[in-house]
Amino acid sequence: MTNDEIKKVVIDIISDIAPDEDTSNLKPDVRLREQMQLDSMDFLDIVMELRKRYGIEVPEAEYIKLATLDSCAEYLGPKFAALGK
Amino acid sequence: MSTVPLSERYSVPENDAVHVWSAFFPEFEPLLSSYERVLSPAEKLKASRFLKRADRDRYIVAHGILRELLGKYLLREPSGLAFETGKFGKPKLVLDSGLPLISFNLAHSGDVILYAVANEGQVGIDVEAVRTDLNVLELAQAHFSSDEIEELRAVSPTESVSAFFRYWTLKEAYLKARGDGLGFPLKDFSMTVNSNKLPSIRWAADDPLVAERWSVFGLSPAPGYAGAVICEGKVAKLVSRHWTT
Numbered sequence: 001m002t003n004d005e006i007k008k009v010v011i012d013i014i015s016d017i018a019p020d021e022d023t024s025n026l027k028p029d030v031r032l033r034e035q036m037q038l039d040s041m042d043f044l045d046i047v048m049e050l051r052k053r054y055g056i057e058v059p060e061a062e063y064i065k066l067a068t069l070d071s072c073a074e075y076l077g078p079k080f081a082a083l084g085k
Numbered sequence: 086m087s088t089v090p091l092s093e094r095y096s097v098p099e100n101d102a103v104h105v106w107s108a109f110f111p112e113f114e115p116l117l118s119s120y121e122r123v124l125s126p127a128e129k130l131k132a133s134r135f136l137k138r139a140d141r142d143r144y145i146v147a148h149g150i151l152r153e154l155l156g157k158y159l160l161r162e163p164s165g166l167a168f169e170t171g172k173f174g175k176p177k178l179v180l181d182s183g184l185p186l187i188s189f190n191l192a193h194s195g196d197v198i199l200y201a202v203a204n205e206g207q208v209g210i211d212v213e214a215v216r217t218d219l220n221v222l223e224l225a226q227a228h229f230s231s232d233e234i235e236e237l238r239a240v241s242p243t244e245s246v247s248a249f250f251r252y253w254t255l256k257e258a259y260l261k262a263r264g265d266g267l268g269f270p271l272k273d274f275s276m277t278v279n280s281n282k283l284p285s286i287r288w289a290a291d292d293p294l295v296a297e298r299w300s301v302f303g304l305s306p307a308p309g310y311a312g313a314v315i316c317e318g319k320v321a322k323l324v325s326r327h328w329t330t
Contacts, residue, residue, distance in 0.1 A: 025136050034131060037140045039194070040257055040267055041213070041224070048227050060270040 001080045003073035010072045013049045017042050028069040050076075055083065095157040097185045098204045102322035105210070105314055106154060106200040107306050110193070112330055113146045120149025123163040147198045150328060151191050154200055159184050173266035190261055190314075197310050200328075206317030209262030211254040215309055221249035229256075230275040232287065250311035251278045251303060258313040259286060262299065278303075284313070 001009075011023045014032070021036050032038055047063065050056045056079050058066065065075035098104050113120070124132065128148050135141040152163035155178065159166070167179040177188065186205045193199070195214035202208075222245065225237050233252055240248050255276040260269060274289035284303045289295040300320035304312030314323070 022136060027134075030134055034134045035136050037135075037137070037143075039213070040260075041219075041253065043267065044224065044228050044271075045219075048224065051227075060267060063267050 001077070001085050003070075003077065006073040006076050006080060007069045009054070009076075010046070010066075010069060013046050013053070014038070017045045017049070026069060028073075031067045032069070033067075054080070054085075056080070094160045095154075097158055097187055098202060098324070099322075100204050100318065101320055102204075102324055103208060103300075103302075103314060103316045103320050104202040104324045104326060105302075105304065106202070106326050106328050108146075108150055108198040108200075108328040109307070110143055110146055110196040110198060113150065114142065116149075116330065117142055117145055120153075121145050123149050123152050125164075125167075143193060143198075147191060147193045150198065151189070151200060154202070154328065155187070155189060158187055158202060171264045173264055173268060175261065175264040175266075192258075192261075192312070194310065197306050197312075199304070199306055199312055199314075201314045201316070203316050203320070206320075207262045207264065208314065208316045209258040209260065210304075210312070210314045211257035211261060212304070212306055212310055212312040213250050213254055213257075215247060215250045215311055217246060219246075219249075221246055225249060225252070228271045230272050232275050236278070247311065248278060251284070251313075252276055254311045254313040255284055255286075255301065255303065255315070258315040259289075259299070259301075262315045262317065276301075286315075 007028065015023050018036065018038065026035055047058050050058060056076065066072050124145065132141050132144045135144060152166050155166055156163040168176045169179050170176050188203050188205060188208050190201045190208050190210045192210045192212045194212045197212050199210050199212045201210040222237060225234050229252065237245055237248055256271055259274065260266060263269065275287040277285050277287050284301050286295045286299055286301060292298065298317065300316045300318065302314050302323050304314060306312045
């Protein structure tokens, strides 16, 4: 998967979790929680969806790597690659 | 802004007390511009980053009231207060020498904003609008401790949503009090929620004395909302107040 494809995966999950949010203007280098009203519960929902949809496990100590769309792509890239995606 | 004059100083909570203030966002929406004026440049920048106007407005009101509220305790102008943040983003006051030590925490969800103010010891507060669109058992299964999951499974389906939010807000308040954020796994500590008793912290993997170290209160700030506040030390008194225009 390319970085842009991984960002789209994350945006799609956010859109399902927070359907009222307009995700089209998300800045990739600004923390997601600073751009929209995503609380901890929403964040854990994102982690859970990554596991359910793609079998990707994110340990608690690494949650911080999902802070921005850019950091999501950087962190999740090798995990998707390991799954052959 | 609040009609309470600046000269009216609020007494800092005693060692065994915590003050919990609630505010209802729609009451303060007309005062948005006056709250915006008291924010620091960093807070204004944060506010400007929200994509939705409603999120930006809530941030401005919540932080404007925070400054005004703390200003009443410290007898300082709201715009004159300075904050710094810990490793996981928990804000604290930067205080001049001679000012009383107070700690605080802020939470908001939907239209409800909650503030906790305590003396010296750490404090964490949380509020959540109870949502019915979540699979709460699935979320609990993924993130809660095994004894919490067992207890949630034991309650009736109609009660499981409100029970889940009681657990959630207690857990979130504990993490906020510690200043750890989600870096400390939710599975690594456990809460008890029993309608006949005060809630408590049952255990924490890294703290054998956790139950003695923290005082725990469940909150019902408004219909459809759950909340909790957790304070360091033996705190016996919770004083609830409503912030009004």
